[in-house]
Amino acid sequence: MKSRPLVWLSFLAPLVLLAALLVVFYRSSGGLRFNSPAPVEQIAFERVVFLPDEIVAHVRNVGPKEVTLSQVQIGWLNRASWEFTAEPSPTIPRLATARVRIPYPWTEGEPYEIVLFSAAGLPFSHKVEVATATPLFSAHSFWTFSMLGVYVGVIPVFLGILWLPFLRNLGERSYGFLISLTIGLLVFLGVDALHDGFEQAGELPGPFQGMALILIGLSISLLGLFTLTRWLERRRTGLEQQQGSSSALLLAYLVAFGIGVHNLGEGLAIGGAYALGEIATGALLIVGFMIHNLTEGVAVVAPIVRSRLGKGEGAVSWLHLLWLGALAGLPTIFGTSLGAFAPSPVLAVLFLAIGAGAVFQVVIEILSQMKRGGPLGAPALLTPANLAGFLAGLAVMYVTGLFLAV
């Protein structure tokens, strides 16, 4: 056995040498000459707020160096120089933010371009298609965005749950169809969330590494839920006899959780877009989401369709329906409110990825249970009814998704 100090030395030596190298490099550039002739400056617009007679741009310095803002122009037909103040300072350190306040008499419904000039004369531009008053945080606006979440997330999920009695009367083959349909819905949701995540990740400033965020989000939910499920199962088998109902219920909760995280990400996106005036036809979009998300309720209750409801040994209390709906739907409310009042593109990407991972994990779980038998046991996986169900699930999502294409 080696002596401890030697082991520690082997751990520390590379670090010490690296530190020494960094000092040398910092002092002498290590013989490399990187005098960039053109100033490399980058400013990212994170949020634009339209207040009465004032436009506030929340910007972040995502370039390699400090940036000083010297001039502001507002574009409407043509650009015009305008007054501005910047808080906390017009000089923004790397990765720091500033609020640029521009006392501009903007009018509702007009397109505007906001241009910031750095001291080196580089313009950074952001276009707003339709200016609309940004909701300020108040009891009323908070209520509005909460209700937006209720409409697009909570109500559709509960409406879907209302199908339960109908679903309970389905026969064996229809049941396989239903479960497969649920898998179709979930796969579609997951792919959809990933697509949104990639799209938003592409808009994130470079230093935030959108792709890495997606990787991290997916890993968290896929591995985390996998571990959690296994742990719960082991614990239960140790404590009691394997009972069909509780296993199905667990699966239902997993589905609800996955959909809930997905809805949180979706809510963030909707709230943010709504607040930024990027959703011009808000009402139509809300209707679209209501129809689209109705299917989520079906997915949530599908695993417990065969469970006995009510009181008694092995039965699933109907109160669980409320909890399942809440778990799947309520996160939308947090999402829309957070998206409207404190939008964070980074969080949105992360939650979309976590949601996608959670949904995929649920699909894996359902498939494994179908194979193993038990409450979801199916005679065979690839029956015509199951395949038809899966395709029907995709089709339902696609068709209801058409309402979102505005």
Add this chain to the structure above:
Amino acid sequence: MIAPRSDRWAILALVLLLSIATLAAWQWGRPSAPVRAAAQSHPMSHHRPPTLGSDTFQYAYPEKRLAADQVYNPVPPPLSDRAVHEYELVVRDVEHEVAPGIRVPSWTFNGTVPGPVIRGREGELMRIKLVNHGSVPHTIHFHGIHPAEMDGVFEMVPPGGSFTYEFVARPFGVFPYHCHSMPASQHIHNGLYGMMIIDPKEGRPPMKELAMVMSAFDLDRDGDADFYAWNGKAFQYADHPIELQKGEPVRMYVVNVFEEMMAPHIHGNMFDLIRSGTALKSAELTDVVSLGIAERAILEFKYDHPGPFMFQCHFSEHMELGLMGWFVVSDPQKLKASASSPPTPTKTPAHFHGAGK
């Protein structure tokens, strides 16, 4: 297809919950009156042009505003008595402040954009020495009548070199001068231009004189100018207005060196227009004139009323991107009267004296 009893409870509860939520949303979802009212109150100050009534400051932080000694002197040099008019223009690469707080690498004659006003008398000799302390070959191309070898198109003056242009000044008028090295668009845009005034032999009536070069700056080279300016700095005469007196005759020489139409316009007044400066008397009274690329004019006027008057390019975009300034016309008689009595509030805001806020 009858649902079990426990299901009926669940459904009833869910339906109730949804109904309550919908009712509440309908009741609370209507917009509140105060939000709408707030959106419609417009403080007047934000609708005024810069300098006048600004609640914050004039397009740049106070510490970033142009210092008085950074303003391009709008008064042209007087005509010298000598028969030979000698000038030395030294090309220097400097950082030029095109708008308050924004410095861009530029090529200049004598360190300023535009270069100095060159002035001579019709029939007399102009001798202008170009010294190139820049980084690439340059020339000076003068408009006017002169021999081909003095045209500044073929004789490239290399970095470190010099060349002396000599020609008889004719005809009298206002002329642009600029570098003609290729690519000329880059050499001119980067700052190598200025104004030459050739006075008629018999001279013009004495007036307060102003020389104004109109140009623009495309900082990101995307084909759209980002700033426009009188004499090379956006808004400099808005931050530092030009003081005139009521009844005082003013002669303003104007040259447009940018590749867009410009339309100099003065407020509250009309001017006698002498196109190209090649006549002794005006043939037109107007308050706006369109100048194409390299076109120029003499504008003669005097103010009947005291107060602040804008002078601008009538293209709104040019004005809003820097081609505007203020004449502050004072009344000498009122000034005399107020010298002995406490100062009376004038209509001139404190901003005009560089005090700022």
